[in-house]
Amino acid sequence: xxxxxVSRTGPGRTGPGQTVVIPTIGRESLRDALEALLAGLAGTPxxxxxxxxxxxxxxxxxxxxxxxxxxxLPAETPAAGPPVRVxxxxxxxxxxxxxxGWRAAATDWVAFLDDDVVPAPDxxxxxxxxxxxxxxxxxxxxxxxxxxxxxxxxxxxxxRGTAALARAEWITADMAYRRxxxxxxxxxxxxxxxxxREDADLALRVMxxxxxxxxxxxxxTHPVRPAGFWASVRAQAGNADDVLMWRLHGRSWxxxxxxxxxxxxxHLAATAAGLAAAGAPAxxxxxxxxxxxxxxxxxWGALTAAFAWERIRPGPRTPGEITTMLVTSAVIPPAxxxxxxxxxxxxxxxxxxxxxxxxxxxxxxxxxRDVPYNGDPGLVEPMPGAxxxxxxxxxxxxxxxxxxxxxGVAKGRIxxxxxxxxxxxVEELLGRVDVWEFCPHDGGDGCDCRKPxxxxxxxxARRLGALPSDCAVIGDxxxxxxxxxxxxxxxxxxxxxxxxxxxxxxxxxxxxTLRAAVDLLLGGRRRR
Numbered sequence: 458x459x460x461x462x463v464s465r466t467g468p469g470r471t472g473p474g475q476t477v478v479i480p481t482i483g484r485e486s487l488r489d490a491l492e493a494l495l496a497g498l499a500g501t502p503x504x505x506x507x508x509x510x511x512x513x514x515x516x517x518x519x520x521x522x523x524x525x526x527x528x529x530l531p532a533e534t535p536a537a538g539p540p541v542r543v544x545x546x547x548x549x550x551x552x553x554x555x556x557x558g559w560r561a562a563a564t565d566w567v568a569f570l571d572d573d574v575v576p577a578p579d580x581x582x583x584x585x586x587x588x589x590x591x592x593x594x595x596x597x598x599x600x601x602x603x604x605x606x607x608x609x610x611x612x613x614x615x616x617r618g619t620a621a622l623a624r625a626e627w628i629t630a631d632m633a634y635r636r637x638x639x640x641x642x643x644x645x646x647x648x649x650x651x652x653x654r655e656d657a658d659l660a661l662r663v664m665x666x667x668x669x670x671x672x673x674x675x676x677x678t679h680p681v682r683p684a685g686f687w688a689s690v691r692a693q694a695g696n697a698d699d700v701l702m703w704r705l706h707g708r709s710w711x712x713x714x715x716x717x718x719x720x721x722x723x724h725l726a727a728t729a730a731g732l733a734a735a736g737a738p739a740x741x742x743x744x745x746x747x748x749x750x751x752x753x754x755x756x757w758g759a760l761t762a763a764f765a766w767e768r769i770r771p772g773p774r775t776p777g778e779i780t781t782m783l784v785t786s787a788v789i790p791p792a793x794x795x796x797x798x799x800x801x802x803x804x805x806x807x808x809x810x811x812x813x814x815x816x817x818x819x820x821x822x823x824x825x826r827d828v829p830y831n832g833d834p835g836l837v838e839p840m841p842g843a844x845x846x847x848x849x850x851x852x853x854x855x856x857x858x859x860x861x862x863x864x865g866v867a868k869g870r871i872x873x874x875x876x877x878x879x880x881x882x883v884e885e886l887l888g889r890v891d892v893w894e895f896c897p898h899d900g901g902d903g904c905d906c907r908k909p910x911x912x913x914x915x916x917x918a919r920r921l922g923a924l925p926s927d928c929a930v931i932g933d934x935x936x937x938x939x940x941x942x943x944x945x946x947x948x949x950x951x952x953x954x955x956x957x958x959x960x961x962x963x964x965x966x967x968x969x970t971l972r973a974a975v976d977l978l979l980g981g982r983r984r985r
Contacts, residue, residue: 473565474511475584475633478558480518480551481528481572486682487517488529491541493575497582499535510581511588512568515541516558522548552645552655555629559639560814560927568633571652574602574677576631587673588633596638596668597660600631600675607681610773614782615684617771618692622679626715627660627670631677634659637945638668640926643811646705648804654698657714661706662811689785693792696721700800704807721797723760724790730757731791761787812853812979813947815891815923817914819932820861822953823971825883830865832875834882844887846971851888853979856921858892859883860913860930860940866897873897892917909936911944918944931974935960949974 477494481487498510519528524545534541544561546554559567566588570576577583580600587598604620606612612620622628642662649655660670699719702710711718733753738746765786772778821827824847826838847857859880865871880893894913898904906912911925918925930941930948933956941948942965950956950964951974961967968974 472513472563474513475566475568475588476559476562476564477512477515477568477570478518478555478562479515479570479572480520480546480554480558483519483521483524483526483528484572485529486573486680488531489575490570490572491515491517492531493578494570494580495531495534495538495541497576497578497580498538511564511566511585512539512581513564514539514562516561517541517543518546518554518558519543520546520548520551520554549647550650550655551629551652552649553647555655556644556647559634559636559644560923562636565636566633567636567639569629569631570677571630571679573682574630574679577676577678580675580677583673583675584633587671587675591671594667594669595671596663596666597627597632597634597670598673599627599670600633600673600677602628602630603676603678605678605680611771613772613778614768615688616681618689619679619681627656629656630679631675632656633673634663635668636924637926638663638666640924641666641947643813646701646810648701648807648810649698651694651698653695654702657716658702658705658810661710661713662809686781687785689781690788690792693789694796696793696796697800697803700797701804701807704804705809720764721793723764724793727757727760727764727790728794730754730760761790764789808979812855813927813929815856815858815918815921815928816850816975816978817858817860817917817928817930817946819908819930819934819937820859820880820883820895822933822955823931823937823951824859824887827955830868830870831879832865832871834878837879837882837886839883839886840971842970842972846975847887849975849979855978856891856923857889858894858917858921859890860908860917861895862908862913862936863895863897864899864907867899867902892920894920908932909939909943911940914940914944914946918946929978931971935963938964938966949977 479487479490494515498512517528517530528543530541544557546557555569568584591598602623602625604623606620607616622630642659645655646658649658664670702714706713730753734750734757737749737753740746741749765782768782768786769779772782818824822840824840824843826840828836850857863871863876866873866876876895884890894917896904896906896908896913898907900907904912906916914925914928914930918928925944925946928946930937930946931951932938933951933953935950935957938948938950948964949966949968950961951968951971952961966977968977
């Protein structure tokens with residue numbers, strides 16, 4: 458098992474097989490999950506030969522803000538099994554942790570498991586079977602979740618909530634995606650900071666992009682973990698995430714995600730009645746205030762009692778459970794409304810997720826005006842809007858690179874030093890560029906780096922620890938977008954007066970200006 462490290466580099470190209478990614482905050486259940494997975498990979502005594510699977514690596518992503526105690530990992534891992542690697546994601550939430558995991562993966566498929574599930578002994582084999590021969594139009598496969606019921610009694614409110622996971626759609630307790638599909642979608646939306654709704658959001662975006670999702674035959678067990686008295690109240694923070702889902706996917710998001718209608722209207726009514734009961738005496742004088750308060754209190758009491766009974770009736774009805782339900786049923790409605798308001802404020806003007814990790818620009822006639830074979834920094838003139846476009850990407854955490862053909866070096870018109878000095882002037886005018894790559898060869902030299910070949914894009918992506926599929930390429934000629942396609946990146950053509958009509962017609966995406974191209978990338982949508 459490798460020692461924990463921060464992931465700073467990514468693979469070059471993906472290969473066959475699967476990578477298993479498990480985000481964790483250090484719960485003891487992680488050990489059970491890993492031991493079950495490794496036992497299934499190695500085969501257990503008496504069950505014959507080791508399991509047949511395509512799992513190439515297991516990545517555990519430690520999402521504790523400041524890891525202290527060692528993670529509860531198995532003491533030993535089978536020598537013949539896949540390596541177990543530990544990365545750190547800095548406590549940014551499960552969405553960011555999963556993104557760190559899949560971006561470090563080097564396989565065509567990435568299978569996500571939660572750290573509190575127990576894979577069945579045949580899980581690795583069934584995963585391979587679920588994914589084998591899936592048509593290209595299928596982007597993901599969900600496993601089956603089993604939640605054991607309590608022995609000899611009715612389930613508590615918390616246990617019923619956990620049991621609902623067995624019916625949930627596309628949850629990442631056991632969900633596999635093609636890595637290319639994850640890259641196309643931009644991965645998980647890291648604005649979902651809790652383990653809630655981030656999986657449904659990704660599934661909806663993947664399906665919106667035209668990929669089907671299937672249910673497989675593999676199984677994991679999701680035990681019911683202990684919960685404190687106020688667990689159901691703390692869970693109301695999810696109402697803020699529901700606002701984000703509404704902003705991103707519209708009013709029909711619940712139906713599309715397989716969710717029920719929710720209880721927001723009832724919680725609003727109960728909260729309003731409670732506030733009216735408390736505020737009526739001050740707002741209305743004398744008996745009118747008292748009567749209004751009494752009426753509002755009656756409404757609040759009736760709504761709260763009905764809510765509590767709905768939670769108590771199917772449960773074990775023990776004194777402890779009844780007490781918990783009575784108290785929390787009074788607190789949940791105002792807590793839900795508070796988080797709803799918090800979400801409305803936080804997610805006002807929210808834009809879609811899906812921004813690429815890296816944007817690679819052509820240099821001449823894209824970022825700066827083209828001066829043929831220019832070796833003079835004094836002649837560098839930025840294209841209109843170039844600085845503002847780059848600054849917008851930087852504010853969104855997008856890394857920036859330049860990939861440029863410079864055949865003047867091969868022709869003897871300029872030197873590599875001249876290219877470097879011009880590039881330095883570009884940075885003075887347009888700000889820092891994270892990676893520069895240029896091809897010094899001429900068209901007939903037979904190199905693998907000259908656009909429309911993929912070499913420059915692959916090299917730039919590799920230097921930034923990304924895959925080409927994590928990148929977008931913006932350029933002014935057909936060779937730029939053809940190079941993007943050859944590398945597996947997204948290409949956007951920004952035509953100039955020198956761009957041929959045939960190049961514009963063939964381009965998968967076009968934008969009239971650099972600003973418009975960046976709008977496409979930051980908006981997470983595609984446009985001709």
